[in-house]
Amino acid sequence: MQTVESVLQALQPLLEQFRTAAVETDRSGRLPLQHLRELGRAGVYRLAVGVERGGLGAPPEVLWEVNESLAAACGSTHFVQAQHQGGLGFLLRGNAALLQEAHLSGQRLCGVAFAHLRRQQSPVTVTTVSEGWVFRGEAPWFSGWGLMDEVVLAGRDEHGQDIYALVSLAQDGIEMRESPPLSAIQASATVSLVLNDLLVPSDALVLTQTLEEMARRDFRSQLGYSALPLGLVREAQRFLQDDRLRRRLREKAAELRRRALAWKEDPDEALEIRASANLLALQAAQSAVVSCGGQANQLQHPANRLLRESSFYFLTQLNVPLREVALEKLQDWGRAFA
Numbered sequence: 533m534q535t536v537e538s539v540l541q542a543l544q545p546l547l548e549q550f551r552t553a554a555v556e557t558d559r560s561g562r563l564p565l566q567h568l569r570e571l572g573r574a575g576v577y578r579l580a581v582g583v584e585r586g587g588l589g590a591p592p593e594v595l596w597e598v599n600e601s602l603a604a605a606c607g608s609t610h611f612v613q614a615q616h617q618g619g620l621g622f623l624l625r626g627n628a629a630l631l632q633e634a635h636l637s638g639q640r641l642c643g644v645a646f647a648h649l650r651r652q653q654s655p656v657t658v659t660t661v662s663e664g665w666v667f668r669g670e671a672p673w674f675s676g677w678g679l680m681d682e683v684v685l686a687g688r689d690e691h692g693q694d695i696y697a698l699v700s701l702a703q704d705g706i707e708m709r710e711s712p713p714l715s716a717i718q719a720s721a722t723v724s725l726v727l728n729d730l731l732v733p734s735d736a737l738v739l740t741q742t743l744e745e746m747a748r749r750d751f752r753s754q755l756g757y758s759a760l761p762l763g764l765v766r767e768a769q770r771f772l773q774d775d776r777l778r779r780r781l782r783e784k785a786a787e788l789r790r791r792a793l794a795w796k797e798d799p800d801e802a803l804e805i806r807a808s809a810n811l812l813a814l815q816a817a818q819s820a821v822v823s824c825g826g827q828a829n830q831l832q833h834p835a836n837r838l839l840r841e842s843s844f845y846f847l848t849q850l851n852v853p854l855r856e857v858a859l860e861k862l863q864d865w866g867r868a869f870a
Contacts, residue, residue, distance in 0.1 A: 543576060768835070811861045815865075
């Protein structure tokens with residue numbers, strides 16, 4: 533029987549395995565499916581799920597440590613498994629009856645496609661029909677093509693309501709459109725999903741929510757994603773020879789981690805913590821590149837990967853409030869050297 537402690541123990545050799553392969557993974561077009569399966573066998577997907585649903589109900593500090601450690605070992609592996617974790621989160625919050633043991637064990641993987649709803653005009657529309665809904669349009673960001681079995685797909689109906697449904701990626705009406713190459717996290721297998729009169733039955737409904745409700749949940753998500761850049765800060769310290777710089781990075785990361793775990797639902801603080809973590813990751817990655825010298829200009833150098841991933845963390849989940857806070861942080865950083 534798996535426990536939180538046994539999962540953490542099983543995760544340790546996987547972290548080293550992912551770290552060793554991180555450069556090769558980064559340069560590939562698709563994350564090895566084995567990475568996702570091994571995390572499932574280790575029990576990682578059960579950690580955030582309540583005991584009543586077959587999970588382990590791990591406390592927030594354990595979940596944070598797992599996310600930070602995974603992001604430190606391999607940004608691509610963390611990002612893709614986070615898509616599955618995000619899908620499970622939607623099922624738990626909206627329609628837990630759709631959650632299966634295969635999801636928790638990693639034998640059935642579920643991604644998400646909803647970021648397009650943050651646009652003023654959703655590129656995915658939903659029409660209500662007697663059988664359920666018809667989805668039309670193009671979801672421009674879906675990660676895990678060729679790895680995921682299902683997707684929690686979202687679109688906006690004629691009343692301005694957002695409909696989230698669980699859809700098989702093998703279903704008629706879904707096509708893949710290649711996306712331009714990414715500068716970082718290329719192994720995420722990110723594509724667009726083209727929806728041609730995709731019929732979704734009513735029993736596949738996960739949840740409905742308004743754009744305002746989504747915006748309120750964004751703050752908590754922004755906070756959770758702060759673990760990723762802090763994981764990068766942890767990994768970047770491996771390349772630094774300056775003990776004072778390493779100590780400063782550790783202290784700043786520890787303070788942001790403490791604030792995140794003590795967060796009391798303040799939206800402004802969530803954005804400030806996330807933007808500060810992103811900036812710290814950029815500083816740590818750039819310091820790693822400078823410490824390694826000219827060889828870090830090679831794509832296969834691990835410090836080069838960290839630098840590109842640090843930029844990616846500024847962009848993922850980017851909405852208007854985060855953009856404004858991030859730009860302000862960058863301007864303050866620039867003024868410090870003026």
